[in-house]
Amino acid sequence: MYDLIILGGGPAGYNAAERAAHSGLKTLVCEERALGGVCLNEGCIPTKTLLYSAKILDYANHGDKYGVTVEGAKLDHAKVVDRKNKVVKTLVSGIGAKMKGAGVTVKNGTATILGKSADGFDVECAGEKLTAKRLLICTGSEAVVPPIPGLREAVTTGLAVTNREVLDIRTLPKQVVVIGGGVIGLEMASYFNSVGCKVSVIEMMNKIAGPTDGEISKILQNNYAKRGVEFVLGAKVVKVTDNGGKGTVEYEKDGKTVGVPCDLILVSTGRRARTQGIGLEKVGVAMNRGAVVTDECGRTSVPGIWAAGDVNGKIMLAHTAYREGEVAVSDMLGKKDRVDYRSIPSVIYTNPEVGTVGETVDSAKALGLDVEEHTISLRYSGRYIAENEGGDGIVKIIVDKKHKTILGVHMIGSYASEIIYGAAMMVAREMRAQDVQKIVFPHPSVCEVIREEMFSIK
Numbered sequence: 001m002y003d004l005i006i007l008g009g010g011p012a013g014y015n016a017a018e019r020a021a022h023s024g025l026k027t028l029v030c031e032e033r034a035l036g037g038v039c040l041n042e043g044c045i046p047t048k049t050l051l052y053s054a055k056i057l058d059y060a061n062h063g064d065k066y067g068v069t070v071e072g073a074k075l076d077h078a079k080v081v082d083r084k085n086k087v088v089k090t091l092v093s094g095i096g097a098k099m100k101g102a103g104v105t106v107k108n109g110t111a112t113i114l115g116k117s118a119d120g121f122d123v124e125c126a127g128e129k130l131t132a133k134r135l136l137i138c139t140g141s142e143a144v145v146p147p148i149p150g151l152r153e154a155v156t157t158g159l160a161v162t163n164r165e166v167l168d169i170r171t172l173p174k175q176v177v178v179i180g181g182g183v184i185g186l187e188m189a190s191y192f193n194s195v196g197c198k199v200s201v202i203e204m205m206n207k208i209a210g211p212t213d214g215e216i217s218k219i220l221q222n223n224y225a226k227r228g229v230e231f232v233l234g235a236k237v238v239k240v241t242d243n244g245g246k247g248t249v250e251y252e253k254d255g256k257t258v259g260v261p262c263d264l265i266l267v268s269t270g271r272r273a274r275t276q277g278i279g280l281e282k283v284g285v286a287m288n289r290g291a292v293v294t295d296e297c298g299r300t301s302v303p304g305i306w307a308a309g310d311v312n313g314k315i316m317l318a319h320t321a322y323r324e325g326e327v328a329v330s331d332m333l334g335k336k337d338r339v340d341y342r343s344i345p346s347v348i349y350t351n352p353e354v355g356t357v358g359e360t361v362d363s364a365k366a367l368g369l370d371v372e373e374h375t376i377s378l379r380y381s382g383r384y385i386a387e388n389e390g391g392d393g394i395v396k397i398i399v400d401k402k403h404k405t406i407l408g409v410h411m412i413g414s415y416a417s418e419i420i421y422g423a424a425m426m427v428a429r430e431m432r433a434q435d436v437q438k439i440v441f442p443h444p445s446v447c448e449v450i451r452e453e454m455f456s457i458k
Contacts (some may be wrong), residue, residue: 001131002028004332005123007111007278008138010037011318012309014095016136016325021102023333028132029104030111030125035095037140038310039318041088042164047187049084050167051349054194058351065389075195077172084167113279120304121283134304136328137285137292138321139278141271141310148179150240151267159247160240160265163188173197173264177249179237181208183348185268186220190350193229200230200260202237202251209348213360213410215375219392220354220412232258240265273311289313296338298328306331320344343428347417352393355420358408358427359398370401376453378413383444388414395449397433397457404433404457409450419447433457 004020006013009031021027034041053075060073099106109126113135116122120133143162145155154160161169163184176192178185181203193199201208208231209217221231235253248259273291286293286301291313298306306328309321323339330337348354364371378384378393385391393413399406409423426436433454441448 001119001133002026002105003132004028004134004136005030005111005121005130005132006136006138007113007123008037008140008309008311009035009095009106010138010140010309010321011039012140012311012321012325013037013136013138014099015322016138016308016329017104018098018102019326019329020332021104023329025329025332027102027104028130029099029106030123031106031108032110034092035099035106036088036092037138038163039321040091040095042167043184044318045091046084046088046167047163047184047191048349049087050080050191051187051351053080053083054191055351058194077195078170081168081170111278113282115279115282123279134306134332136298136325137278137280137300137305137307137311138309138325139274139311141313141316142274143267144270144272145267146237146269148237148240150242151237151265154240154242154247154265155267157242157245159242159245159263160267162267166264166266169264173262175262176200176264176266177202177247177260177262178266178268179249180268180270181205181231181233182210182268182270183346185266186224187349188266188268189224189229193224193227194351198228200232200249200262202232202235202249202260204234204236206234208233209354211360211363212348212354212356213396214362216354216356216394216396216410216412219394220348220350220352223352223392224350232260271310271316273313275311294324296327296341297331298324298339299331315341315344315346317344317346340428343424345420345424347420349417352388352391352413353416354410354412355416355423356408356410357420357424358406360396360408360410361398364398364407369407371398371407372401372457373398374453374457376449376456378411378446378449380449380452381444381446384413384446384449386444395453397450397453399433399457405430406433406436413446415446419450422447423450 003025004027006029009029060070111125114122123130175198178201235251239250241248250259292307294312308324310316327337345357374397395411398408406426436454441451
């Protein structure tokens with residue numbers, strides 16, 4: 001008998017398990033593959049490992065801008081993959097050690113909810129029947145493969161891959177077509193472009209990077225277009241043909257059908273919650289478009305069952321999952337807590353990086369908010385100029401007109417991933433421009449332009 005059974009050992013699951021166990025709850029985690037979930041095994045960490053190798057190669061190949069010449073720089077993709085595997089193995093082992101240290105029981109196998117019982121809920125995992133007073137659903141998400149003619153067949157042959165398989169290819173393709181211009185597609189397009197592959201990105205929308213501020217997404221697109229990445233926007237992929245390892249991706253745009261040759265297709269058309277086959281229907285958990293419905297405390301429609309992470313379909317980011325799992329455990333323990341979805345930052349780890357948090361002008365207006373936008377070039381930062389020859393990074397700050405409260409911050413440029421947390425704090429604490437003016441930022445730094453712009457907000 002357990003106090004808590006967690007279905008899934010990804011960021012939401014393993015973090016919640018540690019918190020719950022340290023709080024005195026007898027906790028079991030059921031994980032069918034490896035601890036760490038998508039983020040650690042086939043998402044956040046592996047892609048950043050690849051992107052860092054690509055960044056080193058970029059530095060070597062373009063060092064002449066900074067007075068440094070490197071001859072013969074080359075990347076060994078197989079060795080990059082080997083290093084990625086080593087990094088992942090190290091971190092997975094670390095999570096296993098944390099679970100053991102916290103007293104969490106980990107069982108490998110697919111967990112299925114059998115139904116309610118007198119003591120709580122019955123769950124089957126690896127052929128064993130288990131019972132817990134509470135359940136936390138953290139089964140994550142999976143890549144969507146749209147019903148494009150020929151695409152599923154291409155996935156079967158290996159011509160087309162999702163974010164999972166692309167991380168394990170050992171030979172670099174010559175021509176890559178990325179279907180989908182969202183975060184995953186852009187990050188892998190960045191890697192393949194840096195290592196010398198010809199890359200085409202086909203996106204149905206008229207802009208890349210999804211809900212990212214339009215001007216910032218355009219700057220990012222222009223940066224990569226200059227490096228040779230082809231962007232086809234407002235286009236619909238209608239057919240994929242596999243000619244024995246060589247393929248063609250056909251798309252429709254402006255009434256014309258165009259074929260793009262390739263030897264690898266990356267399917268990056270979004271993710272969906274993993275809720276099938278885990279028995280949620282047996283206990284009556286409410287669903288919406290395939291995702292588990294939760295409130296700001298992680299509660300589902302069934303008392304005693306919580307859900308956290310991608311499975312709720314809200315904001316599919318690892319750091320969101322961490323926080324949701326923590327809040328769910330707090331709620332189980334009767335502690336007042338909630339997830340503030342307004343202040344969750346998002347990052348695209350391209351080069352330059354994109355960091356965003358809070359409202360854009362468009363999203364604020366959709367909510368009926370009266371806002372104003374303030375933009376400053378990163379070229380006001382001495383450090384940025386010193387480190388970015390010809391850089392075109394910017395920061396946008398969204399404030400409400402009446403009180404000058406900071407509602408959103410959006411930036412593109414170096415260190416955006418490390419700077420955006422400070423902006424998230426500003427949004428979360430509902431700080432005003434005049435509050436930030438009194439904070440001392442380090443100099444020289446890129447982030448100090450944020451404070452500089454606060455003085456223009458009257």
